[in-house]
Amino acid sequence: MRLLARIAAAEGADQVTEPARRDAPAQQTPESQGDGLMSSEGGRAKLDGGTGNDLISKRQENRHGKQPAPQPVPRDLKGTTFFGGAGMDGEYIPDMVKALEEAGFENVRALDRETWSSGMYVDAAGTVLERVRDDEATDFSGFGNKGEQFNLVGYSHGAQQAAQAAADYADSGGKVDNLVLIGAPVSQEFLDALKNHPNIGNVIVKDLTAEGDRIRAGMGLGEQILAAPSLGADLSAARVSDSPAKGHFYYSDNGRSGSERRRELAKWLKNQGLK
Secondary structure, eight states: OHHHHHHHHHOSGGGSOOOOOTTSOOOOOGGGOOOSSSOSSTTOOOSTTOOHHHHHHHHHTTTTTTOSSOOOOOSOOBEEEEEOSTTSOSTHHHHHHHHHHHTTOSSEEEOOHHHHOSOHHHHHHTHHHHTSOOOOOOOOTTOBOOSSOEEEEEETHHHHHHHHHHHHHHHTTOOEEEEEEESOOOOHHHHHHHHHOTTEEEEEEEOOGGGTOOOOTTOOHHHHHHTHHHHHHHHHHHHHOSSOOOGGGTTTOOSHHHHHHHHHHHHHHHHTTOO
16 A cells, blocks of 8 residues: 555656566556456555565566467568456357357457466456566467457556557567557557557547446556546445446446447447458
């Protein structure tokens, strides 16, 4: 909680120093964060008594697939890959894949949770580190090469993963046709770099602020952390209420409303030019 107090004292949020990379020393703890796709309930979960450095070590195992060394980057990736939120678990993920397929998308997949996630609480706490460009290498071995476009669609923490993967692929000389960031806690600097990258065709941002979400692309670090209590409250409400999920969890609802929303999202993405 010392991090939260320090950031609250430093508001405006944009004056807070951003973490430069995920392998830099940090004093983060899982209590510092909460966003349910991105978070635990109000950020109260602990990481088995681990320290901030333990957390970073776990995160370093994550995005590049726990491989002993980065794999060669292919040049012919195609299809649409969906990156789910923290934990990369939940019924909404395969249903989002199905919704995209129903809308006519080719070669759709969701990433393997065992390879890409360190678990919900670790992923959630790591969002303060992945909001900026890191220096880890993405393992692209689980991606496909069939279809007209190479599209990366990320939701919440998954939007951070998609952004890092897009930057890695584009930096290697590959072409990303569309990068879609939904409820994405990425810094303005990182967002601008993605939009201005010559090898990324389109960066499509879909904030959920109209649905009551306090997370948005380009937000400051302090603003992100101070949003944690409302995210925890929304997650708790979604778990105990029969009403459709709201705010940051708008597209992760497991009921009929969530299914309809995901199909609306798939059609919207189709109208944005994704195939």
